[in-house]
Amino acid sequence: MTVTREKTMYLAARWFPGHLTEMDRAECVELLGRSEVGRVALGDPEGPLVLPVNHVMVGEKIVFRTAPRTAIADHVGSGQVSYQVDEFDSYTSSGWSVLARGTAEFVDGVWLTEHDLKPESWADGTRTLFVCLTPTQITGRRVVPV
Amino acid sequence: MTVTREKTMYLAARWFPGHLTEMDRAECVELLGRSEVGRVALGDPEGPLVLPVNHVMVGEKIVFRTAPRTAIADHVGSGQVSYQVDEFDSYTSSGWSVLARGTAEFVDGVWLTEHDLKPESWADGTRTLFVCLTPTQITGRRVVPV
Numbered sequence: 001m002t003v004t005r006e007k008t009m010y011l012a013a014r015w016f017p018g019h020l021t022e023m024d025r026a027e028c029v030e031l032l033g034r035s036e037v038g039r040v041a042l043g044d045p046e047g048p049l050v051l052p053v054n055h056v057m058v059g060e061k062i063v064f065r066t067a068p069r070t071a072i073a074d075h076v077g078s079g080q081v082s083y084q085v086d087e088f089d090s091y092t093s094s095g096w097s098v099l100a101r102g103t104a105e106f107v108d109g110v111w112l113t114e115h116d117l118k119p120e121s122w123a124d125g126t127r128t129l130f131v132c133l134t135p136t137q138i139t140g141r142r143v144v145p146v
Numbered sequence: 147m148t149v150t151r152e153k154t155m156y157l158a159a160r161w162f163p164g165h166l167t168e169m170d171r172a173e174c175v176e177l178l179g180r181s182e183v184g185r186v187a188l189g190d191p192e193g194p195l196v197l198p199v200n201h202v203m204v205g206e207k208i209v210f211r212t213a214p215r216t217a218i219a220d221h222v223g224s225g226q227v228s229y230q231v232d233e234f235d236s237y238t239s240s241g242w243s244v245l246a247r248g249t250a251e252f253v254d255g256v257w258l259t260e261h262d263l264k265p266e267s268w269a270d271g272t273r274t275l276f277v278c279l280t281p282t283q284i285t286g287r288r289v290v291p292v
Contacts, residue, residue, distance in 0.1 A: 036234075036236050037232075037234050037236075037241075039185065039196060039230065039232075041187050041193070041194035041196050042194065043189050043193075043194055044226075044247075045226070046226060046247050046282075046283065047187070047189075047226030047227060047228040047247035047248065047283075048187035048188065048189055048194040048196075048226070048227075048228045048247075049228070049245070050185060050187045050194075050196060050228055050230035050243075050245055051243070051245075052232050052234070052241070052243045080190075080191070080192060080193030080194070081193060081194075082193040082194045082195070082196055084185065084196035086183075086185075086198050088182075088183050088198070090182050090183075095183075095198070097196075097197070097198045099195070099196055099197075101190075101192050101193035101194075102193065136192075137192065137193075
């Protein structure tokens, strides 16, 4: 693959020319709650695994599904887990990114019911496990257009 | 924060109900090349760091900028690095995700010129380092609407 002139111009002109500003925790949590898709990141000897999932928030906790015997399921309880959401507008070269870091554990039907989550009639029956990430750190930054 | 009924319905009905299919390496590289933004993932004792950047491709190599004394700059040369891109359509609950895993090194002006990358007149002068990730693994999957 060769790099075209157009690509080179893009590299020169559009590589996040804006200014980065930090967001506070409340704004980060709000953006997590408004996002439909995020990315679970797990440590792995071959490099971090980054896997998109859907999530819901319970306060600052992030809840998502996975299937038994997947990388996510195998990792739960054995180390740190991160969760990332972002949104970008390529026209204005602006956007934001939020990263929550903490530990994850499985939650069961009792916990889901207690928190008013009643998942039923899944279209796909394989992702039967529910994981809850409790963040110890939530950080975020915004790229403001110049 | 309470979980609303609407959110619960979303959780029940929309949590990736589609079917996952694996993509081959050529399709993954093409999607990397068409993406404007991706996420660098680095191992960290407090949980993986996941940081969005812009990138360009040189063959299968992924090139992006960073600034001195950032988490990315400090990590280069000291371990595995991953790079992730994705795209989702919330209306059809479909999308795809690509993950490249490998090692990263700094590249200099000579290398950039050799590969027809001539970054000039940056709007933001702080991201003066160029990092090249050489993937050892490139994998991807697509969520096909049901």
